Amino acid sequence: xxxxxxxxxxxxxxxxxxxxxxxxxxxxxxxxxxxxxxxxxxxxxxxxxxxxxxxxxxxxxxxxxxxxxxxxxxxxxxxxxxxxxxxxxxxxxxxxxxxxxxxxxxxxxxxxxxxxxxxxxxxxxxxxxxxxxxxxxxxxxxxxxxxxxxxxxxxxxxxxxxxxxxxxxxxxxxxxxxxxxxxxxxxxxxxxxxxxxxxxxxxxxxxxxxxxxxxxxxxxxxxxxxxxxxxxxxxxxxxxxxxxxxxxxxxxxxxxxxxxxxxxxxxxxxxxxxxxxxxxxxxxxxxxxxxxxxxxxxxxxxxxxxxxxxxxxxxxxxxxxxxxxxxxxxxxxxxxxxxxxxxxxxxxxxxxxxxxxxxxxxxxxxxxxxxxxxxxxxxxxxxxxxxxxxxxxxxxxxxxxxxxxxxxxxxxxxxxxxxx
Numbered sequence: 162x163x164x165x166x167x168x169x170x171x172x173x174x175x176x177x178x179x180x181x182x183x184x185x186x187x188x189x190x191x192x193x194x195x196x197x198x199x200x201x202x203x204x205x206x207x208x209x210x211x212x213x214x215x216x217x218x219x220x221x222x223x224x225x226x227x228x229x230x231x232x233x234x235x236x237x238x239x240x241x242x243x244x245x246x247x248x249x250x251x252x253x254x255x256x257x258x259x260x261x262x263x264x265x266x267x268x269x270x271x272x273x274x275x276x277x278x279x280x281x282x283x284x285x286x287x288x289x290x291x292x293x294x295x296x297x298x299x300x301x302x303x304x305x306x307x308x309x310x311x312x313x314x315x316x317x318x319x320x321x322x323x324x325x326x327x328x329x330x331x332x333x334x335x336x337x338x339x340x341x342x343x344x345x346x347x348x349x350x351x352x353x354x355x356x357x358x359x360x361x362x363x364x365x366x367x368x369x370x371x372x373x374x375x376x377x378x379x380x381x382x383x384x385x386x387x388x389x390x391x392x393x394x395x396x397x398x399x400x401x402x403x404x405x406x407x408x409x410x411x412x413x414x415x416x417x418x419x420x421x422x423x424x425x426x427x428x429x430x431x432x433x434x435x436x437x438x439x440x441x442x443x444x445x446x447x448x449x450x451x452x453x454x455x456x457x458x459x460x461x462x463x464x465x466x467x468x469x470x471x472x473x474x475x476x477x478x479x480x481x482x483x484x485x486x487x488x489x490x491x492x493x494x495x496x497x498x499x500x501x502x503x504x505x506x507x508x509x510x511x512x513x514x515x516x517x518x519x520x521x522x523x524x525x526x527x528x529x530x531x532x533x534x535x536x537x538x539x540x541x542x543x544x545x546x547x548x549x550x551x552x553x554x555x556x557x558x559x560x561x562x563x564x565x566x567x568x569x570x571x572x573x574x575x576x577x578x579x580x581x
Contacts, residue, residue, distance in 0.1 A: 170413040178214035180494040183461040183482035184262040186219045188232040193566040195235040197248040205252035212495035220264035223312040226276035229266045231559035238573040245323035260327040261320040267337030268298035281347040308575035314370035327380025335421025372411040382414040387443040390424040401453040416459040451477035466504040467497040524552035
């Protein structure tokens with residue numbers, strides 16, 4: 162299948178080509194309010210012009226009390242919609258589709274952030290000497306679970322009202338829904354834990370609740386791990402079964418990725434020492450899932466050249482997701498389409514502390530996105546350690562701003578929000 166051929170989704174909508182700008186956390190929320198602003202509008206306008214058929218936003222939080230980082234955007238029942246309308250218009254300004262990725266971080270929240278740190282069970286993140294950087298989670302009760310389902314549905318409804326073409330429910334990378342899927346984190350003995358059917362129940366209930374709140378023409382996607390890459394964790398055989406559970410629920414596209422903060426597979430390394438491909442990290446594992454899926458599949462992770470994206474389609478995937486390479490080169494798909502053999506390798510750091518190196522790479526990627534807004538070049542000429550230090554200092558100020566805003570603007574009631 163040609164990389165720039167259109168794709169019809171199960172809901173009848175068409176994507177203009179098979180290249181997707183996959184989600185990356187921009188950390189560009191305008192404060193106070195955790196809102197999209199002119200910076201993120203300009204960034205997404207550049208991505209829209211860059212030629213991706215589908216643009217998926219960085220994760221937007223469904224609960225203002227739980228953020229993946231202090232400058233993450235929030236969309237819940239108390240959020241003004243006009244900034245999101247401008248964001249959607251900018252991201253779709255060149256004719257591509259734009260989907261909002263919606264997420265709850267669960268236990269993957271910083272210990273210095275106010276709010277809640279929830280998980281299926283009271284099992285915290287284990288990251289050696291960096292463990293204390295993450296909050297100790299509280300196990301969710303039935304009311305917490307019901308409220309979370311309602312919040313996902315509310316955010317999806319509001320995204321459609323704001324002009325987005327779809328949402329992607331984030332169930333990968335160790336965030337809340339991924340935590341429920343994982344037998345390492347989910348030790349519950351009720352209907353939300355134990356068997357795979359129970360561990361996947363929260364994801365399925367959210368998919369159903371979201372689909373009930375949006376129109377048929379509005380796309381509903383899911384992002385899920387190919388594997389968690391931790392011994393005893395959620396694996397590829399279980400993923401195949403979860404894909405089967407989605408049959409008939411109105412899912413239009415499933416994106417496959419992998420890993421978590423404890424196993425940085427999206428950085429090309431794993432906690433269980435699985436050998437990943439040098440590019441399209443998850444292709445060898447994920448291609449066995451093509452036949453198990455009744456909906457189109459998208460593969461993301463380490464795709465940075467056209468030949469790699471084309472190989473992904475040749476293996477049966479409907480779309481190729483590009484992330485870091487688009488932070489470094491926003492018009493990469495347009496260059497590919499013009500016949501240019503553009504190749505944008507991801508940044509690599511040979512630091513001894515690999516967890517710190519992963520944090521630095523993410524800081525570098527965020528710096529590139531910020532420079533893109535200002536029309537800067539591809540590569541800031543600053544030492545990686547300095548970029549990480551600047552990112553850390555910026556986050557400290559953002560934590561204070563977020564805390565002050567949250568104290569003055571408590572979360573709206575989730576149950577009434579869905580009905581509104």
